[in-house]
Amino acid sequence: MIFESLAEKLQKSLNKLKGKGKLSEKDVKQVMREVKLALLEADVNFKVVKKFVNSVKERAVGHEVMESLTPGQQVIKIVNDELTKLMGEEQKKIEFAPQPPTIIMMCGLQGAGKTTTSGKLGILLKKKGKSPLLVACDIYRPAAIKQLEVVGEKADIPVFSMGDKQNPVNIAKASIEHAKKNGYDVVILDTAGRLHIDEELMDELENIKSEVNPKEILLVVDAMTGQDAVTVAESFNDKLGIDGVVLTKLDGDARGGAALSIRAVTDKPIKFVGMGEKLDQLEPFYPDRMASRILGM
Amino acid sequence: KSYKKIDEELFEELEEVLITADVGVNTTMRIIEDVKDKVKERKITEVEEIRELLKEELKEILTEVDENISLNIEPSPAIVLVVGVNGVGKTTTIGKLAYRLKNEGKKVLIAAGDTFRAAAIEQLTEWSNRAGVDIIAHQEGADPAAVIYDGIQAAKARKSDVLICDTAGRLHNKKNLMNELNKIFRIVEREYPEATKEVLLVVDATTGQNAVLQAKTFKEACDISGIVLTKLDGTAKGGVVLAVQSELKVPVKLVGVGEKIYDLQDFDPDNFVEAIFSE
Numbered sequence: 399m400i401f402e403s404l405a406e407k408l409q410k411s412l413n414k415l416k417g418k419g420k421l422s423e424k425d426v427k428q429v430m431r432e433v434k435l436a437l438l439e440a441d442v443n444f445k446v447v448k449k450f451v452n453s454v455k456e457r458a459v460g461h462e463v464m465e466s467l468t469p470g471q472q473v474i475k476i477v478n479d480e481l482t483k484l485m486g487e488e489q490k491k492i493e494f495a496p497q498p499p500t501i502i503m504m505c506g507l508q509g510a511g512k513t514t515t516s517g518k519l520g521i522l523l524k525k526k527g528k529s530p531l532l533v534a535c536d537i538y539r540p541a542a543i544k545q546l547e548v549v550g551e552k553a554d555i556p557v558f559s560m561g562d563k564q565n566p567v568n569i570a571k572a573s574i575e576h577a578k579k580n581g582y583d584v585v586i587l588d589t590a591g592r593l594h595i596d597e598e599l600m601d602e603l604e605n606i607k608s609e610v611n612p613k614e615i616l617l618v619v620d621a622m623t624g625q626d627a628v629t630v631a632e633s634f635n636d637k638l639g640i641d642g643v644v645l646t647k648l649d650g651d652a653r654g655g656a657a658l659s660i661r662a663v664t665d666k667p668i669k670f671v672g673m674g675e676k677l678d679q680l681e682p683f684y685p686d687r688m689a690s691r692i693l694g695m
Numbered sequence: 696k697s698y699k700k701i702d703e704e705l706f707e708e709l710e711e712v713l714i715t716a717d718v719g720v721n722t723t724m725r726i727i728e729d730v731k732d733k734v735k736e737r738k739i740t741e742v743e744e745i746r747e748l749l750k751e752e753l754k755e756i757l758t759e760v761d762e763n764i765s766l767n768i769e770p771s772p773a774i775v776l777v778v779g780v781n782g783v784g785k786t787t788t789i790g791k792l793a794y795r796l797k798n799e800g801k802k803v804l805i806a807a808g809d810t811f812r813a814a815a816i817e818q819l820t821e822w823s824n825r826a827g828v829d830i831i832a833h834q835e836g837a838d839p840a841a842v843i844y845d846g847i848q849a850a851k852a853r854k855s856d857v858l859i860c861d862t863a864g865r866l867h868n869k870k871n872l873m874n875e876l877n878k879i880f881r882i883v884e885r886e887y888p889e890a891t892k893e894v895l896l897v898v899d900a901t902t903g904q905n906a907v908l909q910a911k912t913f914k915e916a917c918d919i920s921g922i923v924l925t926k927l928d929g930t931a932k933g934g935v936v937l938a939v940q941s942e943l944k945v946p947v948k949l950v951g952v953g954e955k956i957y958d959l960q961d962f963d964p965d966n967f968v969e970a971i972f973s974e
């Protein structure tokens with residue numbers, strides 16, 4: 399490890415508290431400084447960190463320092479519990495429409511992993527007995543349609559495309575008709591990457607939404623994202639009302655503070671995590687694991 | 696915002712600006728300490744002067760390595776190897792760069808060294824068409840080192856001025872993929888010793904502190920000599936390059952500011968630093 403782990407740091411600064419009874423405000427303040435730095439180092443958004451640290455402070459002051467545990471572990475447990483709670487306590491699944499097809503719209507910044515995740519999600523749903531259709535709504539990126547076609551072929555899932563001369567809203571609409579006619583019960587819309595400040599392209603997503611009314615709008619976010627994650631998530635959520643988040647590239651060694659940031663500002667669950675480039679590398683999200691990862695434990 | 700006096704609160708606000716720009720805790724604290732020292736030394740009393748001092752400090756870090764941060768492609772022939780983690784903008788940057796160098800009158804060739812990602816070759820081919828330059832490509836699944844080898848032979852035969860090589864996105868913590876990259880790097884060294892070399896690490900401006908680890912590991916595998924900071928057209932400031940610069944001394948050379956072929960600019964430290972302080 400390059401960083402001294404938070405656990406070690408806290409242990410050091412808390413060793414002197416051993417057998418002290420209750421944590422004083424001063425003790426907690428000192429410890430929370432370490433927690434704050436660790437969270438910032440993990441890319442949790444500055445404002446989110448401030449709020450989080452204040453709420454944990456309140457909980458920790460006056461807390462019994464149990465003899466059986468070291469005070470450091472005690473505080474870490476409080477921090478970890480609060481973090482897990484904030485991250486959403488239970489696992490959230492994909493919701494299916496009562497009337498098929500269930501429409502899932504993938505959206506997010508450029509290069510986040512939407513196309514890859516579309517294929518992965520298709521495989522996952524197929525394993526559950528669903529019959530998914532992938533839809534090529536990215537008419538902008540060079541070879542985006544071809545990429546989805548290759549993904550579809552590898553995943554053995556059909557791809558609906560109308561080339562790059564049609565409006566993505568029309569493509570989405572036509573794909574739903576196609577799905578209904580051909581018995582596909584899940585439609586996954588792979589949209590082009592876009593900046594949250596690109597009004598024209600954000601309007602496009604809003605139009606797709608109002609035309610086809612997706613059951614799930616999933617925001618795909620790169621786990622390496624830094625402080626800007628809140629701005630991005632907030633913008634997409636305000637515009638579209640997202641239903642959940644997919645955090646990709648967690649097979650890297652980024653601490654993934656974006657997870658906490660996004661959760662804090664949108665209150666929307668992280669539903670899946672991407673664990674590799676291969677199409678079977680999509681996993682459910684475990685809030686407790688994410689909490690430990692962010693804390694560097 | 697205007698501040699009335701120089702106190703801890705002011706420094707905390709400046710700290711917040713840097714951290715919010717992804718400069719990172721350690722680098723931020725180091726910078727703020729330096730500024731505090733200088734404030735004392737120079738007996739500065741005006742709040743606005745402190746801002747200017749901080750800006751100067753940041754610019755100094757960014758130009759520490761070299762005042763003139765231009766691409767190392769002279770004299771011809773030159774080879775530019777483009778590397779980085781997944782989805783940061785490598786292939787797009789190559790399209791933009793090929794277009795730019797061609798417009799400067801250079802003979803450019805590109806090599807499709809990403810044989811792994813779905814339709815990566817088609818994507819680069821489309822960029823080669825847009826830029827109007829030739830491309831050397833094999834099939835999906837082929838050995839990337841063999842593609843680069845062929846690219847070098849073709850560049851020699853065609854007397855290209857610049858050969859730009861795409862590589863597959865890879866996370867730096869994947870040992871086997873980093874070894875593969877090192878193999879490509881060694882082929883370049885062995886087969887094209889006469890070429891001027893530039894190895895560009897592409898970093899997405901939205902990236903947080905992980906970029907420091909990326910730069911460290913890529914430097915070990917293929918001796919990166921410059922950074923391309925992409926997606927600066929978003930709201931992220933890309934401040935992590937300050938941490939990368941101060942720890943690894945690899946300068947930012949180019950920035951990506953959009954998805955169009957002309958959306959590539961030389962890195963301008965003044966603009967970059969001003970943007971950190973803008974809303």
Ligand SMILES: Nc1nc2c(ncn2[C@@H]2O[C@H](COP(=O)(O)OP(=O)(O)OP(=O)(O)O)[C@@H](O)[C@H]2O)c(=O)[nH]1
Binds near residue numbers: 515589647674
């Ligand atoms: N290591 C790793 N790579 C991933 C993961 N998910 C996606 N990728 C890679 O990230 C890169 C970008 O993925 P895409 O699926 O093309 O991303 P996108 O969001 O569709 O990109 P645009 O359409 O250009 O906006 C590719 O190299 C993928 O292989 C993941 O979970 N882990």
Ligand SMILES: Nc1nc2c(ncn2[C@@H]2O[C@H](COP(=O)(O)OP(=O)(O)OP(=O)(O)O)[C@@H](O)[C@H]2O)c(=O)[nH]1
Binds near residue numbers: 897
């Ligand atoms: N807004 C913006 N988007 C960019 C910029 N550079 C690249 N992109 C977009 O980012 C996405 C990924 O770009 P690629 O060039 O495919 O990235 P890559 O690093 O080659 O990706 P892999 O080969 O999958 O690792 C695409 O949607 C590009 O259009 C930029 O400067 N600004």
Ligand SMILES: [K+]
Binds near residue numbers: 928929931932
């Ligand atoms: K920006």
Ligand SMILES: [Mg+2]
Binds near residue numbers: 542588591
């Ligand atoms: Mg895509």
Ligand SMILES: [Mg+2]
Binds near residue numbers: 785787809863864
């Ligand atoms: Mg590429």
